[in-house]
Every structure is written in structure tokens, then in C-alpha cells.
Amino acid sequence: xxxxxxxxxxxxxxxxxxxxxxxxxxxxxxxxxxxxxxxxxxxxxxxxxxxxxxxxxxxxxxxxxxxxxxxxxxxxxxxxxxxxxxxxxxxxxxxxxxxxxxxxxxxxxxx
Amino acid sequence: xxxxxxxxxxxxxxxxxxxxxxxxxxxxxxxxxxxxxxxxxxxxxxxxxxxxxxxxxxxxxxxxxxxxxxxxxxxxxxxxxxxxxxxxxxxxxxxxxxxxxxxxxxxxxxxxxx
Numbered sequence: 001x002x003x004x005x006x007x008x009x010x011x012x013x014x015x016x017x018x019x020x021x022x023x024x025x026x027x028x029x030x031x032x033x034x035x036x037x038x039x040x041x042x043x044x045x046x047x048x049x050x051x052x053x054x055x056x057x058x059x060x061x062x063x064x065x066x067x068x069x070x071x072x073x074x075x076x077x078x079x080x081x082x083x084x085x086x087x088x089x090x091x092x093x094x095x096x097x098x099x100x101x102x103x104x105x106x107x108x109x110x111x
Numbered sequence: 112x113x114x115x116x117x118x119x120x121x122x123x124x125x126x127x128x129x130x131x132x133x134x135x136x137x138x139x140x141x142x143x144x145x146x147x148x149x150x151x152x153x154x155x156x157x158x159x160x161x162x163x164x165x166x167x168x169x170x171x172x173x174x175x176x177x178x179x180x181x182x183x184x185x186x187x188x189x190x191x192x193x194x195x196x197x198x199x200x201x202x203x204x205x206x207x208x209x210x211x212x213x214x215x216x217x218x219x220x221x222x223x224x225x
């Protein structure tokens with residue numbers, strides 16, 4: 001079946017270091033979404049990417065959608081303690097119109 | 112304030128009892144979803160509804176039931192047939208008919224069955 005693999009599962013960084021999480025799909029996606037879930041909280045939408053090769057930035061966060069629309073990445077520059085949480089990607093393969101969720105990358109930031 | 116509200120935040124039930132989780136939204140969204148989240152397993156879709164009086168099974172619908180009598184409300188019943196009901200349940204809503212639009216999540220309900 002359709003799968004979205006997300007790596008790494010966990011990442012521990014010092015404050016100020018960069019962080020990247022990757023999503024890889026077994027099928028071509030029509031779009032991909034990224035969410036952040038703080039510890040004990042609920043997922044909050046960050047962004048949606050639709051176009052092949054698309055790059056979007058939100059302050060220190062950079063989101064990329066691969067040329068083949070099968071992979072995506074989220075890069076955080078100079079992490080802060082407020083970046084702590086789990087980052088999920090969710091892809092839409094377009095055929096059954098349901099989102100397929102990655103398992104998330106949990107980010108811990110040492111002050 | 113517009114948003115999506117789940118209640119209660121924490122719920123304890125005895126094994127063998129049915130329990131209903133509430134989800135209400137005032138965002139005027141057509142689509143509503145129920146997800147289950149277990150540690151290390153991400154989000155799994157239980158049921159979804161794209162229009163009033165219609166809903167579809169997700170990937171793990173066994174042991175659950177839903178109704179969509181009003182646009183604003185999408186309650187989830189966890190029945191005694193659900194083998195492992197202890198989990199974090201998240202309700203979400205989205206604009207439009209397609210499920211590939213941004214999802215707005217409620218605060219979640221942590222269900223513990225003892």
C-alpha cells in the first residue's frame with residue numbers, strides 16, 4: 001500500500017544547530033503538508049507544497065518538495081527551544097483523496 | 112472564536128463500556144475526520160465525513176462508529192468491540208470536499224480504558 005516514510009524518528013540538537021527531517025513516498029504525491037505537534041498538544045498545520053521542486057520559507061523554516069514529487073524536507077536553521085515537538089508530513093496521492101501520514105520526527109533542543 | 116472543540120480532554124472508562132467523544136466545529140467546514148494517535152505510530156484515520164449525513168470508513172474503523180447529523184458535529188463512539196481503545200483521539204476539520212486541504216485539529220481526547 002501507499003506509504004510515507006519519515007526520517008529520522010528522533011533528533012536531539014543543541015540550541016543554535018540546524019535540523020532537517022525528510023519524507024519519502026512510495027508513490028507520486030499531488031501535494032504534501034507539514035504539521036507540528038508540541039508535546040501534549042495537537043498537530044498544527046505549517047504549510048502545503050503542491051508544485052514539483054517547490055521551495056517555501058517561513059522565517060527559519062525551509063520546506064522543499066522534490067522534483068519527482070515523491071520526497072519532501074523540512075529544514076530549521078538555528079534551532080530554538082520553541083522548535084521542540086514532533087514534525088509530521090502528510091501526503092496526498094490523489095487517487096483516494098486521503099492523506100497518508102508519516103510517523104513523525106521528534107525534535108529535542110538542548111538550551 | 113472560530114475553532115474545533117473536543118470534549119472531554121481526559122476520559123476514563125471501564126472495559127466493555129461504550130464511550131462517545133464529542134467534536135464540534137464552528138469553522139463552517141464540510142469535511143471532518145477522526146484520527147487515532149498511539150506513541151510511535153503517527154496518525155491513523157478512523158472515519159471521515161465530507162458532507163452531512165454521509166461518512167466513510169478510514170483505515171482502522173473496526174470497533175468505532177460515527178454520525179454526522181449536523182455540519183458542526185461529528186461524534187465518535189468507541190464501542191466495546193474495539194480491542195485496544197486506550198489512545199489519544201484527534202478530531203479535525205477541513206475546507207472543501209477534498210481531504211487534501213489543510214486540516215484544523217481539536218485539542219484531542221485522551222481515552223484510558225481500565
